[in-house]
Structures are given as structure tokens and as C-alpha cells.
Amino acid sequence: MSPVPTEDSSPSASPSSSSASLPGGTSSSNSDTRQFKVLNLDLQLGGASPSAPELLSSLEPGSLATLLDAQLAGVLSHLGRLGSRVADTSSKVLVTGDVNAGKSTFINALMRRAVVPSDQQPLTTAFCEVMDARMNGGVEEAHLCRPGETYNRLDSRTYTPVGLEHLEEVAADFEAEEGRVVKVYSEEADPGLLSNGAVDVALVDSPGLNTDSLKTLACFAFQEEIDVVVFVVNSENHFTQSGREFMVTAGREKAYIFVVVNKYDLIRRKDRCKEAILKQLSEVSPETREDAGDLVHFVSAEGARQSREAQGPDAPVAAEWARMERSLRGFILEKRARSKLGPAQRYLLQLLGDLRVLASTNRRRTERAERDAERTLSDAIPRCRSGEEEARRDTEGAEREMDAACDAIVTEVRTRLTLVMDTLEDRVVDPEWQGWVHTWSYIQEVRSGMVRAWDREVSTCERMASDRVQEGTRRILQLGKTRLAAYPPREPDLARLFEERRRGRKSTSSRKKGGSGAVPGAGEGSLAFGLEVTDLVDVRERLGLATVSVGGMAMIGGQLIGARRLLMDVVTFGGLLGGRLARQMLAVGVAATALGLGLYIIGDVKHAVQRRVAAKCRKVLLADGILDGHVDRISRRSHSALRYGVQDLTRRYELLLEEAQRERMEGERVAKEASEGRRYYKALGRRIRELEEMIRSVDTNEKKVPLPEPTDD
Known part of the structure; x- marks a missing residue:
């Protein structure tokens, strides 16, 4: 965004307005170094009074607003007083100065008579306002205004009347407040x-400035109520x-102050005194110095009275x-536009x-804020979009990592x-x-060994799954x-991933020690089963094997010798021996065969136990x-642990997007406010600028007050 020209550089400002000098020697073209005249915040930065822009840039907007609020309240009040003074046809003249400067003597000299006490002390704390007796129906007297009452000449309850001849007598008591x-x-x-026949004039005799701080402040405040000082x-x-x-304070409003250098007749080196005062x-008042011929007078109030009489x-x-006197009269009466x-x-x-x-200053500040907000928006909006895209891509990637890791874990565990x-x-x-006597103990040890082997493999699978989860979590991170x-x-606590089964195993082991009879190592999903004799020796299997063996031998022998020849030999042999002997020999053969089969079965019992227990285990597992x-x-x-990582990734992206969204919304708000x-x-x-031109058009020297042309505003 291109810089917007400020008021001082705007093409619409006329040359006269940009270079014209304000009263007090302030040019409107040097606002960057200008100090506040009315809205004086009275602050010191680094021991020096800062310019207005420096002061504004050094304060926070909230602090500046608080300071200016108090100043503007006083400004509004004073503007009301200014309006009343301009509308009032009378003129108030404040006669002020240091203690013993001769203020009261000066007023008495103007009146050509002793009106206000002029001793060293009387009425140093009171404002004495001297007016023509015609304003009181021609009656000469003093009204001592009562505190807290609004003075009304026609209401005697608001004052105490005193004859002029007694004013000095009551002054000591009156000045106590x-x-x-x-x-x-x-x-x-x-x-x-006073008796000029045209304008009502009041001369106000004030307390001395340096009497004390309260009286000085009272003089400072009272000067705002009058027209001429x-x-x-x-x-x-x-x-x-x-x-x-x-x-300096009065000069903020009154460019021209009438200065009377009193007791000048007592000075021996008058040229040196005049040079120093000028x-x-x-x-303190450059405008007054420039018009010193009309506004600065070196006189002696008491000496003038004595010289005039002598x-x-x-x-x-x-x-x-x-x-x-002529200059003062002309300043108050003839140049009322200038003084009023x-x-x-x-x-x-x-x-x-x-x-x-x-x-x-605030316009430049808002322009900077608007540019900064636009830069923030130009960064925040793409960041929001790219963040949303990255969040979607990375979340999908994390889901894929989780699914792949879980699939691999399931496959390998199975x-x-x-x-x-x-x-x-x-x-x-x-x-x-340890022999036949300890056969059952041998069987139990085989079973326990198989259970432990199963549990060891389950633990191995858990460690493998934990490693896979840890690797998957690392990839997701x-x-x-x-x-x-x-x-x-927020990383998951993988050390406790399969803690529940381990706690179950410890609990079961404790119960075993307590004599519950549970299988050692049994826990959540652990292998636990009992054994019976029929589970160990399957006679039908053994007999079946023997029958198959004999049948096989008979088939082989029949093929080699021939069934017919074999039968003939058996019949011949039976005939020779006799029927009884043949039956006895057959019984012996059958017994021998049965004995062999029994010895075979009993001799293979160790391996049979292992096979049968293993078969029982497989049956139970399935x-x-x-x-x-x-x-x-x-x-x-495993899926739960990996899902935690995916959810945490989503949470972190949500925080990122929320912050980017807040930045974008804040940038939009600031940009809107700054633009407005x-x-x-x-x-x-x-x-x-329009008001300045209108006010400057009032020619106070020529008493011409042109009416402003109506505007669209």
C-alpha cells in the first residue's frame, strides 16, 4: 500500500495555510517539532521538554488518552468561558504582578483617587474588582462577596455592603479567607x-503572584476569566x-499583554533597566515585545500623581x-477586536x-498499523491454508503409519x-x-514347562509389539x-503398555504360593489346563498300531509263501501235534505278542507324555x-498407543490452526480499525485546516469579522 500523504503535505492545503505563522510564532509547517500549546501534558523526557510528536510516540495510547481526557475537560470548560467573554460587551482588566509591585497604587492613579487600599499588606489575598458607580445605581460602596454564594448586586444576601471609607478597616478581617x-x-x-460612555470596564486588583503558592494559583486561574491583562x-x-x-501561561491565550514597569523614576540607569526588561x-511574550511601543510603558504611578500635582x-x-493611559484606553476600547x-x-x-x-500523528500511527495489519494478513492467510493442507496430509500419513504398524504386529504375533x-x-x-514312582511329577513338570514356554513367547511378542509401537510413534512424531x-x-507411556497382564501374572503367582493350586505363570489369557490318565496313554492308538503291524506282516508273508501253502502247513503241523497242544502254543504266542506290545507302550511313556501334553496344550489354545x-x-x-500419537498430532495441528486463525482475525480487526x-x-x-482558515480570516486589527460561508459539513 502506497503511503498516504499527511495533512501537512496534502495537495489540498493552500500555500498560505501551510506557511502562515500562528500567533506565538508557531508555523503550521513545523508540526513535527512543535510543542503542545494548550494540551500541555507537562512531561519531561530525558530532562528536556519533548516535541508533541515525540511525546505522543513515547506514550502508550491508553496512558495518552487518560492524560488528554483531563486536558480536554479543561479545554471544553475554557471554550465555554471564551464564548461568554466574546458575547459579553463589557471588558474585564486584570491588574496583576508581584507583591509590592504597585498594583493598587496603579489602579488608584487611574481612578485619580484612593479607591483600593495601597498599604503593604491589606487585601493581598482578595480580588478587588473596581467598577463605575453607575453600575450600582450611582451608589459608591464595596460589596464583600460571601463564600459559596453567587454574587447578585440586587440580592443583598449574597454580599455584605461596606462604605468605601471603611474598606481598609475591614480588609484585615476579610482577607482571612x-x-x-x-x-x-x-x-x-x-x-x-471606567466612565468612557461606551463600554463597561472593570479593573481587577489581584493578590501578589509570589505571596504563596495558593494565591499564585488563584491568579493563574482568574486570568482565564478576563479579557485584558x-x-x-x-x-x-x-x-x-x-x-x-x-x-507564559497567560500567553497561551493572550498574545498581547499590557506591561507597566512601575517605580521607574527610582532607577538611576534607566537604559540598562529598560534593556534588561525588554x-x-x-x-516570555515575544508578541508583546514586538509591539512594545504601545504595550510596554515605563512609568511611576505615585510619581505621576505627585508630578501632576506639583x-x-x-x-x-x-x-x-x-x-x-492613552495606550491602555486604545487597547481596551478602540482595539476591542484585538483585546477581546x-x-x-x-x-x-x-x-x-x-x-x-x-x-x-494518529493518522501516521493508523497508517503504520494498517500496513502492519496487511502484512500480518498476507502472512496469516497463506499460513492458515498451508497449515490446513499439512494437517490433512500429516494426519493421513499418521493413520497409514498406525495401520501399517498394527498389521505388522498382528502378523508377527500370530x-x-x-x-x-x-x-x-x-x-x-x-x-x-526318576522312575515309575515319580511319573505324575514328571507329567506336571512337562506341563509347567510348556506353560512357561508359551508365556515366554507371549512376553516376547509384547516386547516386539512395544518396539514396533515405539518406532511407529517416532515416525508419527x-x-x-x-x-x-x-x-x-505428549508421548505415550509405553513402559506400561502391557502392564495389566504382568500384574495378572504376579497376582496369579501369589495365589500359587498361597496354595490355590493354579498353574504357575497363568494370568490374563495364560495357558492353564488339567490332565487325566486318558490324556497321557491312548491304548486304542497303541493297539491300532499293533494290529496294523500284524496285518501287515501277514500280508507280506502270504505274498511270499502263499496262503494255500501256509494253511496246509498249519493243518499238517496241527495234526501231528494234536489239537490240545496246538491250542496251547497259540495261547503262548498271543500272550507273547501282548507282552511285547505292553512293553513297547510302557517303554515309550516319556515321549508319549510330552506328545500328549503338547496335544492337550494345542487343543486348549485353539x-x-x-x-x-x-x-x-x-x-x-498397540493400536491404542499409536492412536494416541495420531490424536496428539491432530491436537497440535488444531492449536497451530487456532493460533493462525486468531492472528488472521486479529489482523482483520486491526486493519479495519486502522482503516477507519x-x-x-x-x-x-x-x-x-478549514477552521484554521476561517479563524485566521478574522482581522482583529481592522475589526472586520466576516461571516463564514456555509459548507456541506
Whole structure:
């Protein structure tokens, strides 16, 4: 996005508005180094007062808003007072200065009579407002305003009337309360400033600035209520620190301050005194210094009165005083646009200048925020899409890894267990044959050996499955390893994968030790069975083998000798021996044959036991589903462990996508707010320029106040 021009560089700004100097020497083209005039936050950064843009960039928006809220509340209140002052046809003149600068003496000299006490101490804590007696029905008196009451000349409950001749007597008691106001109605000895016949003028005698902090603050606040400030400087002390601060504060609104340097007749090196005061004035009120011919006067209030009485009005001291009176009268009455509208114009232009800096700075901030948000979105949206694609691909890959590992485990477990089932008699360590007496013990040892061989193979299958699961889990963890580095995986506890069967084996072994009679090594899905005699020696099998053997021999002999010849020999031999002897010999042959068969069966008992026990084992394994049960159990447990890895991979991708989605939504929100803010501040800057042009068009020197043309706004 291309940079949007700021207000100061906008083509719509006229050359005059971009280069015109604001009252106070502030140009609208140097807003990047401009300090706040009205919205002064009074902060120090690194020991120096920062420019407005530096101040704005150094503060968090929330902190800045809190500070500005308090300032704007005061601004709104003061704008209301400005409106009232501009609408009011009367003029208030504040006479202020340091203690003992001669303020009261100055007012009495203007009145040509002693109206306010001019001793060293009286009324130093009260504001004494002197007005023409005509405003009180021609009655000369003082009204001591009551605290907490809104003064109303027609309501005597809001004040205490005092005769002017008694004002100095009650002053000491009256000044005990801070901020009290005295309304003094008096006639001038000679027609002068108050009795001008055109404008109601009030002279306000204020407490000394450096009396204490409370009185100084009261003077600072009261100056906002008046139109013209007459600052009385003691020529012996020049501008004190309090005086400088007051001039700077008042100068935020009033570009021009009427300065009276009193007691000038007491100074011996007058040129040096004048040079020093004018230099100080250049620092605290440059506009006043530029118009020093009309606004700065070096006089002596008491000396003028004495000189006028002794030498007449043409005496040098009296003549300088008269020139000062003419300048003050012209400033208050003849140049009312300058004294009445000038402060309002200056204040508004300075306020608009502060607002222009705020608008310009915030506009640049919103432009940066909008660009940053767009960059975030340009990264977040593809990241969301690629993340979704990778999540789908890796999840499918993990499913394939899981299925492949489970299939391999099932195949190998079934192959292993089937092989051991078919070769049980070969896997037993042949116990020692201890004779016929211990035949049953031999049988039990053979059975236990086969059970242990089966359990060993089951454990081997479990270890093999655990290794396969571990390898499959490792492969699953490798999926999205780089993309999901910020989200650590939760690995399954494979050491406990087949713990339930092992616990079952230990429990069964304990029961065996307790005499329960269970088969050693039996547990979950373990091989356990009993044996009977018929399971060990199958006589029918032996007899069948013998019968088959004899029949086979007879068939072979018949083929070799011939059945006929054999029968003839048998008959001949029987005839020779006699019938009884033949029967006896036949019985002996049959007995011998039976004895041989018995010895054969008994002699093969060791191997027969192993074969029969193995056959019984195979029968139990197949009939009870033990083999299939182990295959299914190991498969399920392996599948569960691998499924945990797949689910954890899905969870991590969900976290990744949720974060990317949050970033995208946050970027969209910030971009929208920044765009709205940029448009708002752009329109605000444009409106500020329009108001500045309208306010500058008011010519306060020529008293011309053109009405603004109607606009679409």
C-alpha cells in the first residue's frame, strides 16, 4: 500500500495555510517539532521538554488518552468561558504582578483617587474588582462577596455592603479567607477609563503572584476569566520566576499583554533597566515585545500623581503616564477586536494546532498499523491454508503409519504364537526321569514347562509389539516436526503398555504360593489346563498300531509263501501235534505278542507324555481362543498407543490452526480499525485546516469579522 500523504503535505492545503505563522510564532509547517500549546501534558523526557510528536510516540495510547481526557475537560470548560467573554460587551482588566509591585497604587492613579487600599499588606489575598458607580445605581460602596454564594448586586444576601471609607478597616478581617472577592463601585475623579460612555470596564486588583503558592494559583486561574491583562513589574526586581510563569501561561491565550514597569523614576540607569526588561519580555511574550511601543510603558504611578500635582500634566513623568493611559484606553476600547477577540483567536488557533498534531500523528500511527495489519494478513492467510493442507496430509500419513504398524504386529504375533504352539514338545527342557514312582511329577513338570514356554513367547511378542509401537510413534512424531516445534508432543507411556497382564501374572503367582493350586505363570489369557490318565496313554492308538503291524506282516508273508501253502502247513503241523497242544502254543504266542506290545507302550511313556501334553496344550489354545485372544489383545493395546500419537498430532495441528486463525482475525480487526481511523483522522485534519482558515480570516486589527460561508459539513 502506497503511503498516504499527511495533512501537512496534502495537495489540498493552500500555500498560505501551510506557511502562515500562528500567533506565538508557531508555523503550521513545523508540526513535527512543535510543542503542545494548550494540551500541555507537562512531561519531561530525558530532562528536556519533548516535541508533541515525540511525546505522543513515547506514550502508550491508553496512558495518552487518560492524560488528554483531563486536558480536554479543561479545554471544553475554557471554550465555554471564551464564548461568554466574546458575547459579553463589557471588558474585564486584570491588574496583576508581584507583591509590592504597585498594583493598587496603579489602579488608584487611574481612578485619580484612593479607591483600593495601597498599604503593604491589606487585601493581598482578595480580588478587588473596581467598577463605575453607575453600575450600582450611582451608589459608591464595596460589596464583600460571601463564600459559596453567587454574587447578585440586587440580592443583598449574597454580599455584605461596606462604605468605601471603611474598606481598609475591614480588609484585615476579610482577607482571612482565601479567594474572596470584593466588588467596588466608585466614581472617577476625572472622566477616564471606567466612565468612557461606551463600554463597561472593570479593573481587577489581584493578590501578589509570589505571596504563596495558593494565591499564585488563584491568579493563574482568574486570568482565564478576563479579557485584558495589565502586568505591573517592579522596575527594581524585573520579572521574577512567578512573573515569568504567569506571562507564559497567560500567553497561551493572550498574545498581547499590557506591561507597566512601575517605580521607574527610582532607577538611576534607566537604559540598562529598560534593556534588561525588554530582553526578558522577548523570552516570555515575544508578541508583546514586538509591539512594545504601545504595550510596554515605563512609568511611576505615585510619581505621576505627585508630578501632576506639583508641576502640571506636562511634566515628563506625568506626560509619560498620560501616554500610557492613552495606550491602555486604545487597547481596551478602540482595539476591542484585538483585546477581546484576539485572545479567543489565539487560543483557538493554538488548540487547533495541537489537534492538528494529534490528528497528523494518529493518522501516521493508523497508517503504520494498517500496513502492519496487511502484512500480518498476507502472512496469516497463506499460513492458515498451508497449515490446513499439512494437517490433512500429516494426519493421513499418521493413520497409514498406525495401520501399517498394527498389521505388522498382528502378523508377527500370530506367526510367532502359532509356531510355538506347534512345537511345544521341542521347547521344553526335558525333566529328569526318576522312575515309575515319580511319573505324575514328571507329567506336571512337562506341563509347567510348556506353560512357561508359551508365556515366554507371549512376553516376547509384547516386547516386539512395544518396539514396533515405539518406532511407529517416532515416525508419527516426525510428521510436522518443524511446523509444530512450538507445540511439544505428549508421548505415550509405553513402559506400561502391557502392564495389566504382568500384574495378572504376579497376582496369579501369589495365589500359587498361597496354595490355590493354579498353574504357575497363568494370568490374563495364560495357558492353564488339567490332565487325566486318558490324556497321557491312548491304548486304542497303541493297539491300532499293533494290529496294523500284524496285518501287515501277514500280508507280506502270504505274498511270499502263499496262503494255500501256509494253511496246509498249519493243518499238517496241527495234526501231528494234536489239537490240545496246538491250542496251547497259540495261547503262548498271543500272550507273547501282548507282552511285547505292553512293553513297547510302557517303554515309550516319556515321549508319549510330552506328545500328549503338547496335544492337550494345542487343543486348549485353539478351543479356548487363547491364541486369538493374545493376538487381539496385543493388537488393541498397540493400536491404542499409536492412536494416541495420531490424536496428539491432530491436537497440535488444531492449536497451530487456532493460533493462525486468531492472528488472521486479529489482523482483520486491526486493519479495519486502522482503516477507519486513517479515514477519520484524514477528515479531521481537513476540517481543522478549514477552521484554521476561517479563524485566521478574522482581522482583529481592522475589526472586520466576516461571516463564514456555509459548507456541506
